Amino acid sequence: MDIRGLTPxxxxxxxxxxxxKMLDIEASDxxxxxxxxxxxxxGYQIELRKETKGHFEFFYDQRLDGAWVxxxxxxx
Numbered sequence: 081m082d083i084r085g086l087t088p089x090x091x092x093x094x095x096x097x098x099x100x101k102m103l104d105i106e107a108s109d110x111x112x113x114x115x116x117x118x119x120x121x122x123g124y125q126i127e128l129r130k131e132t133k134g135h136f137e138f139f140y141d142q143r144l145d146g147a148w149v150x151x152x153x154x155x156x
Contacts (some may be wrong), residue, residue, distance in 0.1 A: 082114040084147070091115070092122065095152075100123055100131055109155040119150040120140070126152065 081098065083091045095113055102109065113119065123138035140150040 081111060084114060084116045092125070095122065096129075096132070099126070099136065099152060103135060108154050108156050110151055113150040113152065115148050115150065117148060118144075119148050122150060128131070 081095070082127045083095065084095065093150065095111075098111060101107075102111070111124070115122075119140050123140065126132045126136055126138055127134075135155055137155055139153075140148060142148050
C-alpha cells in the first residue's frame, strides 16, 4: 500500500482500517506500506493500541530511492 500520495491526516487511519480488517477476517497475510518518512511511530502505535497489540510484527527499512517500506506481518 503506497500512502505517499494520501493526505497525512488520512494515512494512519487507512493503515489501521486495513490491519484491523486483517484481524477481523483472521488473515495471515502481511501488509507492505510505502511512505515518505521513517515509519517507526506507526510500529509503536500498533503495539500501543489495544486492538492490535501483540498481533503484528513490524519491520521497516529505507529504499535506495529514499522511500521507506514497512512490513506489517500478522503473528499466527
